[in-house]
Amino acid sequence: MGTDMKKEEIIDRLKILLDELDVWEKAEQDLRNAEQELQEAQERVPQAVAEFDQITKPLFVKNKAGEEPGKPSRLLNQAPVFSQIKKKEYEDALAAYEKKCLQAEAEYEQVYQDKREQLQEEERKEKEDAICLAEEKIRKARAAWKAADQALDADTLLRKRYQAKDAVERMIRYFQDDRVDTIKEAINLLHEEEHFRQMEADSKEQLRLLRETREMAREAMELANTAAHKADEAMGTGTEALNKAKEAMDRANYAVEHSQQVLAYAKTIL
DSSP states (O other), X not given: OOTTSOHHHHHHHHHHHHHHHHHHHHHHHXXXXXXXXXXXXXXXXXXXXXXXXXXXXXXXXXXXXXXXXXXXXXXXXXXXXXXXXXXXXXXXXXXXXXXHHHHHHHHHHHHTHHHHHHHHHHHHHHHHHHHHHHHHHHHHHHHHHHHHHHHHHHOOSSOGGGOOHHHHHHHHHHHHTTSOSSHHHHHHHHHHHHHHHHHHHHHHHHHHHHHHHHHHHHHXXXXXXXXXXXXXXXXXXXXXXXXXXXXXXXXXXHHHHHHHHHHHHHHHHO
């Protein structure tokens, strides 16, 4: 634990340990990023062909099939015979147009077959390359993380449980502020501060619970007053009032009991 080291030497060793922790954290984050990249590469959904078709296919079909026939308007206002003729003409034109569209789509598949297959193959290769690149990043990141972890294991100034950036930074301040002279003293002071922090957190929590309990008691008293008022108004048929009064008493009893428990516990830690 380096108990014979001078204060300046201990500070230097702590700073070296802090640098080692920075390297370890960066290596760990790089490894996580590489693993995320691999997952994203493996889950990549092919979309090049779909994007190509979305732009190219409508133009090709329109060029081959022409414009969609316009639906005749105001048929109901025309003579029945004339209206039926117009309707039949529209339906025939629409059927012919749809047939042309189907033929154009089939022709599109043939005309752009090579292009679409090329896009598909390029995208498959890009995905394969992305997976290989991510796997290589993972390999390097794991090697860097292992080296950083071994460096921490080799650093004997502090035990593993104290090798955390916050703890090391606080210890450095202890020495710089002349609050301690040895690693043992620094560790003891660290434990004392942690204990004080925990007690302070517990106290704040108990005060929060106490305020909450007081609010419950206030609400219960308001409910009891409301129930009593309803009981006065509904004398003789006071089922609702009695139920509210019972509910209020239950809540008030719980609030009082809980408040006593909180106060008793708070006295033990304040």
